[in-house]
Amino acid sequence: MIYPIVMYGDPVLRQRAKDIEQGTDLKQLIEDMYETMHGASGIGLAAPQIGKAIRLFIVDGTVLEDEPTLADFKKAFINPLIVEESGEAWEYEEGCLSIPNIREKVARKAKLKIRYFDEQWNPREEEFDGLKARIIQHEYDHIEGKLFVDYLPGLKKRLLKGKLADISKGKVDTDYRIIAPLKK
Numbered sequence: 001m002i003y004p005i006v007m008y009g010d011p012v013l014r015q016r017a018k019d020i021e022q023g024t025d026l027k028q029l030i031e032d033m034y035e036t037m038h039g040a041s042g043i044g045l046a047a048p049q050i051g052k053a054i055r056l057f058i059v060d061g062t063v064l065e066d067e068p069t070l071a072d073f074k075k076a077f078i079n080p081l082i083v084e085e086s087g088e089a090w091e092y093e094e095g096c097l098s099i100p101n102i103r104e105k106v107a108r109k110a111k112l113k114i115r116y117f118d119e120q121w122n123p124r125e126e127e128f129d130g131l132k133a134r135i136i137q138h139e140y141d142h143i144e145g146k147l148f149v150d151y152l153p154g155l156k157k158r159l160l161k162g163k164l165a166d167i168s169k170g171k172v173d174t175d176y177r178i179i180a181p182l183k184k
Helices: 027-039 130-143 154-168
Strands: 044-046 056-060 074-096 099-117 123-129
Touching (some): 044 130, 074 130, 099 130, 099 154, 123 130
Antiparallel strands (some): 044 056, 056 074, 074 099
């Protein structure tokens, strides 16, 4: 099942998501999230982006054929906790399915260590760097109620204010279904 993507301005994108009870069957939801993400040409999707305020996100960098470091990077993160971020911060242009057609440079730390459960509820602790770390940090922000535009300087945010308002009203072109909080 393909879910519509929740747009900027919806309160679910600004709340800290709740932990999922251990052992909950998430198989169908995770499958649906992959289907939704692929249908929208994304490489990451957090549960709040489909209107579910739970601590779950998925990533799939395997679709980026020009990025060999992501060739095996497809996984679900359940109840994740970033334990540590380290290394030099580096800028990279980010976008978001909940903020379509806006891309901006965001500085993030180069490495992270994360604790989470996989799809079978096995506990994991792994370290990631480079683009893998960045994708995880972006999606992790979603379950913490943060968006990539929160990292932008004040002037840049003010310049984007009109576009963001239009997105929240559904005045945006996407090739996927959306839920706009202020659409009349």
